[in-house]
Amino acid sequence: MSEDSRPVFELSNPPGLYDPSNNGYSHVAVVPAATKLLFIAGQGGEYTDGQLPAHFCEQARQALSNFETALRAQGSNLQQVFKITLLIVDHDEHHLGEWVNEANKVWQKGAHPVCTLIPVPRLALDGMLVEIEAVAACY
DSSP states (O other): OOSSOOOSSEEEEEETOOOOOTTOOEEEEEETTTOOOEEEEEEEEEEEOOOOOOOHHHHHHHHHHHHHHHHTTTTTTTEEEEEEEEETTTOOOOHHHHHHHHHHHHTTTTTOOEEEEEESSSSSSTTOEEEEEEEEEOO
């Protein structure tokens, strides 16, 4: 992890927009010019042996762990992620609740990255239920 793990960016929820914190995201991220950006490919919930857990919440937890592994390899961490794209198979309110629960474990309320959630009919692997792509900013 880098010596200075403070976020380089600023997250906000402008007046006039609804409070998205119960859905686990922020509306706006501002990243200063000349900031080092890390683009992390979509991470699913696969274990290192390629196996997928059966349940959505377990896959979401493992996908976040996989993200953290990729970020740490670059001297970064989940607190420096400011943008995610979330792909969910057969999305519904239950999956959203499970996602928010897992996201709340790694990002505190008010510090959730901006997010686009896209419901999809399937992902790359049979049984894959969630995939998360991210952009992080660091010093």
